[in-house]
Amino acid sequence: MSKVIKIRKGLNIPLVGQPEKVLIRADMAETYAVKPSDFPGLTPKLNVQVGDKVKAGNPLFHDKYRPNIVFSSPVSGEVVEVRRGDRRVIEEVVVKTTGSVDYEQFEAVSPVQLTREQVVEKLLKSGTWPYLRQRPYGIVANPDDKPKSIFISCFDSAPLSPDMDFAVNGEQEAFQAGIDALKRLTEGEIHLGLNADYPASSVFAKAKDVQLHHFTGPHPAGNVGIQIHHIDPINKGDVVWTVNPLDVIIIGRLFLKGVYDATKVIALAGSDVVKPRYYRIVSGARVDSILKDNLVKTDNEHRIISGNVLTGAKVESIGFIGFYDNMVTVIPEGKHHEFFGWMAPGFNKHSASRTFFSKLLPGKSFKLDTNINGGERAYVLTGQYEKVLPMDIYPVHLIKAILANDIDKMEQLGIYEVVEEDLALCEYVCTSKVEVQEILRKGIESMIKELS
Amino acid sequence: MKALRRYIDKIKPNFQKGAKFGMFHSTFDAFETFLFVPDKVTTRGSHIRDSIDMKRTMTVVIMALMPAMLFGMWNVGYQHSLMIGESWTLWQNFWFGFLKVLPIIIVSYGVGLGIEFAFAQSRGHDVNEGFLVSGLLIPLIMPVNVPLWMVAIATAFAVIIGKEVFGGTGMNVFNPALLARAFLFFAYPSHMSGDKVWIAAAEGDKIIDGFSGATPLASAAAHQMDKMPSVYDMFMGFIPGSIGETSTLAILIGAAILIISGIGSWKIMLSTVIGGLTAGYLFNIFAVNPYMEVPAWHHLLLGGFAFGAVFMATDPVTAAQTERGKWIYGFLVGFLALLVRVLNPAYPEGMMLAILLMNAFAPLIDYYVVEANISKRLKRAKKVAKS
Numbered sequence: 001m002s003k004v005i006k007i008r009k010g011l012n013i014p015l016v017g018q019p020e021k022v023l024i025r026a027d028m029a030e031t032y033a034v035k036p037s038d039f040p041g042l043t044p045k046l047n048v049q050v051g052d053k054v055k056a057g058n059p060l061f062h063d064k065y066r067p068n069i070v071f072s073s074p075v076s077g078e079v080v081e082v083r084r085g086d087r088r089v090i091e092e093v094v095v096k097t098t099g100s101v102d103y104e105q106f107e108a109v110s111p112v113q114l115t116r117e118q119v120v121e122k123l124l125k126s127g128t129w130p131y132l133r134q135r136p137y138g139i140v141a142n143p144d145d146k147p148k149s150i151f152i153s154c155f156d157s158a159p160l161s162p163d164m165d166f167a168v169n170g171e172q173e174a175f176q177a178g179i180d181a182l183k184r185l186t187e188g189e190i191h192l193g194l195n196a197d198y199p200a201s202s203v204f205a206k207a208k209d210v211q212l213h214h215f216t217g218p219h220p221a222g223n224v225g226i227q228i229h230h231i232d233p234i235n236k237g238d239v240v241w242t243v244n245p246l247d248v249i250i251i252g253r254l255f256l257k258g259v260y261d262a263t264k265v266i267a268l269a270g271s272d273v274v275k276p277r278y279y280r281i282v283s284g285a286r287v288d289s290i291l292k293d294n295l296v297k298t299d300n301e302h303r304i305i306s307g308n309v310l311t312g313a314k315v316e317s318i319g320f321i322g323f324y325d326n327m328v329t330v331i332p333e334g335k336h337h338e339f340f341g342w343m344a345p346g347f348n349k350h351s352a353s354r355t356f357f358s359k360l361l362p363g364k365s366f367k368l369d370t371n372i373n374g375g376e377r378a379y380v381l382t383g384q385y386e387k388v389l390p391m392d393i394y395p396v397h398l399i400k401a402i403l404a405n406d407i408d409k410m411e412q413l414g415i416y417e418v419v420e421e422d423l424a425l426c427e428y429v430c431t432s433k434v435e436v437q438e439i440l441r442k443g444i445e446s447m448i449k450e451l452s
Numbered sequence: 453m454k455a456l457r458r459y460i461d462k463i464k465p466n467f468q469k470g471a472k473f474g475m476f477h478s479t480f481d482a483f484e485t486f487l488f489v490p491d492k493v494t495t496r497g498s499h500i501r502d503s504i505d506m507k508r509t510m511t512v513v514i515m516a517l518m519p520a521m522l523f524g525m526w527n528v529g530y531q532h533s534l535m536i537g538e539s540w541t542l543w544q545n546f547w548f549g550f551l552k553v554l555p556i557i558i559v560s561y562g563v564g565l566g567i568e569f570a571f572a573q574s575r576g577h578d579v580n581e582g583f584l585v586s587g588l589l590i591p592l593i594m595p596v597n598v599p600l601w602m603v604a605i606a607t608a609f610a611v612i613i614g615k616e617v618f619g620g621t622g623m624n625v626f627n628p629a630l631l632a633r634a635f636l637f638f639a640y641p642s643h644m645s646g647d648k649v650w651i652a653a654a655e656g657d658k659i660i661d662g663f664s665g666a667t668p669l670a671s672a673a674a675h676q677m678d679k680m681p682s683v684y685d686m687f688m689g690f691i692p693g694s695i696g697e698t699s700t701l702a703i704l705i706g707a708a709i710l711i712i713s714g715i716g717s718w719k720i721m722l723s724t725v726i727g728g729l730t731a732g733y734l735f736n737i738f739a740v741n742p743y744m745e746v747p748a749w750h751h752l753l754l755g756g757f758a759f760g761a762v763f764m765a766t767d768p769v770t771a772a773q774t775e776r777g778k779w780i781y782g783f784l785v786g787f788l789a790l791l792v793r794v795l796n797p798a799y800p801e802g803m804m805l806a807i808l809l810m811n812a813f814a815p816l817i818d819y820y821v822v823e824a825n826i827s828k829r830l831k832r833a834k835k836v837a838k839s
Contacts (some may be wrong), residue, residue: 013500159500309499331500334493337755339453341489342507349503353714355512356503371492373579374505375485378622381509382773383717392773398821412826420497427498431509432622437497 072127566691727786
């Protein structure tokens with residue numbers, strides 16, 4: 001085993017509702033959707049109209065400025081709705097299924113026999129290309145780039161996150177096919193980040209043509225950005241790509257079976273779920289397909305999150321699971337006033353600081369809601385963010401540079417190395433309740449604008 | 453609670469912007485959030501948030517100040533009883549001190565919070581909790597005999613010139629509480645130094661023969677080493693001095709609360725002590741007068757060193773903000789405090805000036821620490837570009 005990289009800074013938030021390792025094959029959902037909001041910075045252009053019939057793998061929309069990047073329907077059926085939000089921005093393209101999936105055929109061929117151009121073309125045409133994301137910026141990769149290397153984090157350390165080893169069980173062949181395809185895309189290495197605390201699934205450990213790296217430590221040790229920082233940090237001018245392990249499998253199936261089969265195993269977790277478990281679903285499924293009869297009945301509203309509690313997106317009860325997400329979390333909404341809450345001893349309040357008595361109860365799991373727990377203030381405390389960010393970056397200075405819209409400073413302070421999920425814990429611990437992730441995305445957007 | 457909540461919900465619309473009492477929006481909000489944590493939920497970003505907020509943070513600091521404050525009240529009575537040569541009980545001492553100190557605290561909070569509310573109101577901001585701590589720090593670093601009107605103008609000066617002109621809590625360069633003291637120190641030196649100000653006394657009080665009322669620092673500066681109190685007295689705090697600064701023991705309890713809760717920076721506290729000891733030992737080595745011969749560690753017990761190191765230097769807004777910077781900042785605070793104390797006969801106490809000076813330099817320290825990070829990143833990029 002190679003050297004273990006020890007992550008010292010970070011924070012594990014122990015929550016109630018850890019998924020039990022039971023796999024359920026979910027019924028097909030009534031509708032599926034692809035959401036342009038899953039792809040930051042994208043300006044979508046529709047390829048279909050309401051009423052069109054599509055197969056799995058047929059494009060629904062494409063990137064206005066990079067028209068060869070298309071986003072495909074994960075299932076076959078009829079386009080029933082194009083939901084638009086403010087200023088007619090496309091929010092969801094909804095496809096109603098026929099019950100079974102009819103796939104568009106892309107010819108099954110081993111990626112080893114293909115040239116780089118052929119692999120790129122196949123990924124673009126089938127709509128699997130958007131699974132490749134680039135750093136800097138955390139946006140869909142550019143087909144014209146030749147990345148320095150490709151990074152895949154093979155474990156998730158976020159609160160309640162699924163066990164990736166369990167989720168990829170039995171997909172060894174597809175995973176390897178995906179790796180073979182990725183290998184054609186870069187002249188550099190493919191790096192897999194594994195958890196050093198337990199022996200990794202053979203799907204990862206026995207993968208060929210990859211470099212294995214072992215990590216141990218609290219969240220965000222499983223974030224690919226943190227792993228890149230410790231393996232081979234991104235410098236100005238570098239481009240590296242990242243892929244989720246579940247998405248490598250989807251890419252692998254394209255070459256094995258010649259179809260866009262977006263089936264994946266995700267976790268359903270959180271304190272408002274009766275039986276938190278794993279579900280085999282097709283990407284973009286409507287959430288009620290896995291939530292029905294499985295939510296705790298209370299007077300309180302539920303917050304349904306596609307993704308984990310730190311970085312996920314809020315979805316409605318008839319919303320859809322996000323493109324990159326590997327879990328759905330349900331927690332209580334926190335719309336309540338608490339009498340002298342800031343003075344309470346706080347045996348059931350979680351905090352990274354040691355100002356609540358809950359610190360005296362090690363091993364306790366918490367049932368947290370969505371209350372902000374205070375008012376927004378100017379920065380007063382220092383050193384908080386640094387305790388949960390295992391990178392050689394000054395997060396507060398970076399955030400302040402973004403607020404001042406100082407492009408040079410953002411670059412110098414390392415904005416190329418981070419995306420929202422890497423700073424999500426900073427937002428969690430912030431006493432001043434600063435919206436760190438949103439500010440960071442704004443900073444990344446102004447970087448893209450400035451440098452394009 | 454429910455009835456109270458209902459009442460607040462009922463009157464709340466009157467205080468919304470544009471309503472009848474809309475101009476008191478910030479004031480209403482401050483009282484409402486004091487009673488109830490708001491029901492605001494997350495909309496973007498992290499869906500769950502840490503339970504800590506600014507009110508909790510400031511409460512912890514106030515709790516840490518309690519031992520020093522309570523001891524200070526007792527000591528005011530004790531010193532007075534020494535002066536008049538009577539032997540009082542614990543409660544007599546405490547009650548006497550309580551009556552002396554409470555008005556100072558009330559004036560400090562009244563003036564400071566009044567100004568804070570007015571500024572928050574005029575800017576349409578939420579009222580920031582920062583002054584809850586400053587308002588207690590100011591009385592604790594005053595001599596007990598300070599006239600109340602001086603406390604009032606010093607507090608006003610500190611809040612307006614020290615904080616609000618920079619944009620309010622979080623934006624200030626200098627520690628507001630120390631600014632209040634510095635203002636009085638330079639504007640009314642006769643009320644802030646000498647032998648008479650440290651003991652609560654009214655005209656007509658009889659003073660027993662041989663009682664001086666001088667602080668140990670003043671004795672040391674005058675090279676009257678025979679008048680120095682015992683180490684035990686200095687550690688426990690049975691000595692004249694500013695209200696909250698005398699007992700190193702009480703301050704250590706506060707330090708423990710700050711460090712355990714993670715609110716105060718142990719790095720700054722430790723490095724300040726190291727800086728002070730370094731200067732002290734250097735003086736010992738090159739001693740040419742009795743003051744320089746004072747054992748280095750005695751300085752930690754003298755005057756405002758401990759109080760400054762624990763409660764003043766650690767103010768997160770005015771201290772260095774980078775972790776590496778905190779070490780440098782703290783060391784220099786401790787070192788400079790002793791330098792001013794021992795080598796400058798004009799100022800018996802150096803802690804206040806040392807911290808204010810380092811407040812001014814903290815951004816510079818941070819600048820170089822961050823620059824080092826930037827150049828490290830540039831170097832990394834260049835190395836890759838070459839290879």
